[in-house]
Amino acid sequence: MTDTDSRPVGIVMRTGGGRCFVAHEDRVWNCQLRGRLKQGRRRTQTVVAAGDRVILGELQPGLDPPQAVVEEVLPRRSKISRMAARRSGGHIEQVLVANLDQVVVVQSLAEPAPQAGFVDRLLVAAERFAIDGLLVLNKIDLAGARPADTDWDYYAGLGYGVLRTSAATGEGVDGLRDRLTGRTSVLMGASGTGKSSLLNAIDPELALRVGEVTAKTGLGRHTTTSTELFPLPGGGYIADSPGLRGFDPWDVDPDRVRDYFPDFTEGAAECRFRTCRHLEEPQCGVRRLVDAGVIPAWRYEAYRTLVRDLEERRQLLRKRGGPQV
Template sequence: MPEGRIVKSLSGYYYVKSGGQLWQCRARGLFKKKQYSPLVGDWVHFDETENGEGYIQSIEPRKTELVRPPVANADQAVIVHSVREPDLQPLLIDKFLVHAERAGMKPFIVFTKIDLGAPKGELEELIAVYEGIGYPVVLTSVVKNCGLEQLGQMLDGHISVLAGQSGTGKSSLLNALIPEVRLKTGDISRKLGRGRHTTRHVEMLELSTGGWVVDTPGFSRLSFDGWEAEELGTYFPEMAPLADQCKFRGCLHFREPQCAVKGAVDTQTVHALRYEHYLQFLTEIQEQRRYE
């Protein structure tokens, strides 16, 4: 039985690349019974039928898995965010980061449209915060051909997911890195202040260096559905090592006395903005759990 990787999912079909050929496959009904669907990035075994079509029979165990966007086996998350149009939203960046950490992916941040100019001092402060935590940051401009070579090097040899809200320039970046794909790009909605969706499906795009980039539909909201309040702090790298120093086991770093994380905020070892976002996420998780 041939084996291949799902590189695109569209309208109920899974496009499997195997031996240099692309097979248009359906999934067997057994996956619906198990409530376990194939994802882009999955290694699968499939039956060949005719005319380049087939049926997926089994899925190899996944190394990583994202629910939204639905992607399997990616090892790197590229958090793409523009400095203007739409404007900087650190809360959204941190939300993408904690979801990438939870999925076991290595994240880094790409700021786009730097030719438009960020608010004075704000971008520099954010870069200092994220690089201080250990997250690499790349500054890019498709217009000025800036940062693209560095970004390409960081994508080499990885399966990378591009994550970010609509209008941040993900498709423009991919067009610059892989000109032959000619992805459709969209304008910014003046009324809403954000980009219109230009990517309609999940697809893996192959880099000439051997890596893969997963282009996903733009989105701006990630859910904390299914998360436990106690796990959130483990996905903030600057907070996680401090948990053992808190007075109480299972400390949520909120109202508890003698909390090492709150002490680190006071001494500016943990940045106040990151801690503020942590508390917002914590509240969101607790509210969701309350209504389950």
Template sequence: MRALIYKSTGSWYTAKGEDGQVYNARVRGAFKVEGLTSTNPIAVGDEVELTPEDEADHVATITEIHDRRNYIARTSPHNKNKHHIVASNVDQTLLFATLKEPRTSQGFLDRFLVSAEAYHVPAVVIFNKCDLFKKKEEELYAELEAMYKAIGYGVLRISLKTGEGVEKLRTQLSNKTSLVSGHSGVGKSTFINTLFPDMELRTQEVSGWSGKGLHTTTFAEMFDLPFNGKIIDTPGIREFGLVDISRQELSHYFPEMRALLNNCQFNNCLHINEPGCAVKTAVESGEIAESRFLSYYSILESIDDKNY
């Protein structure tokens, strides 16, 4: 029978079958998916075939993985030359960010958006704690909102404290499978708690996560929303290690640069000091935001083509 993976703990998986029953499932044999060198062959969001083994205890075996529409991966925490697939078959990824207490850097936002572009997952940036905004934050928010919207990203401001924008965010989640991510302290756990008031214990555990020791879980978990839709929580992601992106292709994952690449004089232009570069001309004219170009340059410098 066909089933959907809701949770992975390494060797065992929680799967919901098309009969509505939740199974504890394990894999039969070895899986290689799309030739990926992945540390986890099956991820949350995967559609699989299940063969029930023990009806009374709801134990089953996974015999096949169906093709993925998309997936998001990060570098494996244990081996930087391998992928760790965070989740698959997602409709959108929501990145929670804050401009105050703590402030999320634009570099982090842009790195995350590059990952979303590379994996063909639409991204929405959620700026939480807008109740704390003073004049400086209001101006910065207006600037970031205009910049990201102009290049095709969704942007939303919310306050979980006052409720501003929360209804809009619920609508954004409706009828979709959404991956939720963000630094510790930006309100992701509080938001999940407002969606699932009965799950306070689990959220408390996540919000107390310090990024050290046992709590740095790399396992995502999916939940059915009280309204139509699903949400995938990723407590362990502080930064996506970019995988399999070469220096040469990085600019393809900046939508505003991608639109200009054919206008560069050289096919292999890295947009740093080559003559006849359309991207640099666009930065000088203000068509591309200078802060986005600086993010591009910073990521470019961090890519080691020897490891690619």
């Protein structure tokens, strides 16, 4: 056994205010980061994220809450990362959550309205690390209020789970609990889709704060403000996260986005050019499937928009001479 193996390891439940809260031996430790972890030029603004495995030192179990120092962040086996907001110029990574098995994309079938391409972008970020994708369509008790312009069951045909739930009536909640138990998952979606409400329905002891959807705008109020991991009663962890306004995946090469659309594989085999990106190229097997209605137009549009956005970002960064993504 190496020295590292014998040092105490914990799981980061939440970060905030320059500290992090680490589960270790059935307690949550209030931790500082070792100074050297924060030094040097970094392409990431996230030294430590919820879900990270960390090595602890200077443990003070006698304090309430117990305290320790994070000495080291262990390599992440997977993560959901995005380009950090405008102020970073788009070349800084923000890790939302680390070491995941599953991303649960929560959409509301009522207010707020689903955002085009949002599910597809999150699934690309998940595919990037072979993380499973599950789509949860919440507020079925209110469904019918708005016509569905997306055929959500299309995702089931691609191998993603699709569940319909109501945090209000409890319908579908047992099925969701089953899908979460024993794994590490994160709930992601726009503000007001019902992420925290679903977790409260799964485990009432969590008693998470939930917020109204504004009648005037149909948008949520960003009630949850930090990503936090919770242990599930039957084993595993679930992270609640603040509502996302959109999602720009980090570290996805625009030329590789096509590899993260499983529904393109079959058509791509028929493209004239092996390097076909399924955009303007002649004799494209993928576009043929779109024309034939096998791949829905909205799905293809999500692909095109994402490639375009990633390409724009790459060009902007080149112009500025920043690090390339």
